[in-house]
Amino acid sequence: MSVKDRFFLIFYEKDEKCRTDITYVLLAMGSLVVHIVYHIFFIKHNKLPLIEYNIFSVFFYLFLVIFRKKIQLDKFTIVWNIEVMLFATLAIMKIGFGYGFELLFLILMSTDVFLMNNNIFVKMLVIFLEAVIFFRLLISKKFAWNFDPAVIDFYILNFLAYFFSVNVVNYASLSFFEIKNKFENMKLVEEKERYKKIAEYDALTGLVRKFYMTQQLDEAIDDYNGGKLDNLVLIFADIDDFKRINDTYGHPNGDIVLAKVGMIFKQNFRKDDIICRWGGEEFLILMKNVRKGFAYNIIDKLREKIYKQNFLFDDVNVSITMTFGVCAVYDSKIKYEELIKTADNLLYEGKYSGKNKVVYKEI
Structure with a gap:
């Protein structure tokens, strides 16, 4: 069994509460780190309109990390979506397209497939709403290419956030389901062998029947x-x-x-x-x-x-x-x-x- 298989097998064997807690911490801590990095970049490039809001985002995720045991994972994913959507919308409205904040909408639409409510209708509705907001901003806001020297820094930062967020979530989700299927198949084989042993062997003597x-x-x-x-x-x-x-x-x-x-x-x-x-x-x-x-x-x-x-x-x-x-x-x-x-x-x-x-x- 590969290292990846062993990792996800250990993760899957945890009880539901433990798996939920691990998922919650990874998402909340990851988002907190991203917003701390954003804050450094906002200060470096003097993007004052976004500094105050980003302080709110940092404390918001810090709060979610501290009080994670009081908030259910499905509710967390909803507020996570709302925060990312508001942050991306505000950033585009304040400083325009081209800095890569539009990529945050792509993060949402990509990861919602795995993170949102299990109801497919709810998933599609949320993804549709995010797409509408994205295209509405696209046709109403100016592009910042060649106007601001900070564009390259922010675009690279947002691209990395998008690339790693989507790929890590998708990779983790697909790998988890792959290992889950392997584990459940292993359990079926073990169960089959157990019943076969019960059928073939006498429990008292250990001899065949x-x-x-x-x-x-x-x-x-x-x-x-x-x-x-x-x-x-x-x-x-x-x-x-x-x-x-x-x-x-x-x-x-x-x-x-x-x-x-x-x-x-x-x-x-x-x-x-x-x-x-x-x-x-x-x-x-x-x-x-x-x-x-x-x-x-x-x-x-x-x-x-x-x-x-x-x-x-x-x-x-x-x-x-x-x-x-x-x-x-x-x-x-x-x-x-x-x-x-x-x-x-x-x-x-x-x-x-x-x-x-x-x-x-x-x-």
Whole structure:
């Protein structure tokens, strides 16, 4: 992200009150500085008709800076327009065209697009009024070119004020809206990812949900049958007598067991293995490209680690056991339903033959 993007992103992330206050200060302080510079030039070139009015403008913007928290931004932009319009009109009426004060009308008409009320009718009405005043002055006032040596100084000053005011406001506004769109798009992507994560991951265990595992398993079987994978291993795992834990120690403690099992699974399987909370206390693990015998060894070590894990519920040390059904596919093509059913049958075989064991089969 560029420096400009970071600056406007920080600006946009501020709350509405803070953004308004920053905008207000920039406009009021900028106008105050401009009028101080005007005052120096008026004194230097002895433009007495404008010195008194400019003193008023300096104190006017100083007042707006000091009491900015009491004046809303939309009201400020209106009085800002009025002050600039009056100042430009008075300057042209007193010393004529050619000094560049006519450029202040162009500043107004350019910046009003961004600074005035959001109502498009109000914007157009104000811009039309400024244009009318400008052209009325144009046809009624004398041109000062070649009559006054101060013309060049004032014209350069006003041109710079016009050039920088318009370009800074327009650049800042367009950049702000550009970054705003980027930021809102980022927020949409983040929101989408957040909802995707909620949909795909179980909040309690941090493991993927059933529908995500179903998609991944379906794709893995197609890859295996198509020769893209050397083998597949599907593992059904179930916490033994989990209902007794819930009934005896309560569901919150049952949730602690589930969360802990999920953490142990994530710590002991490979990064590419897909671990799913299939439902309740039942888990499903999909492993790809596993050498023969490896799956059984890792699952049996995992079973032992879970058995040695102690839980303290109501001042009672409680241990849990898990039973695993492991179906390893090496030599034959297989369908989704067949693989699920085989692993499930192996799990129940372990349940009915004493629990806390791994039942392994290769097909």
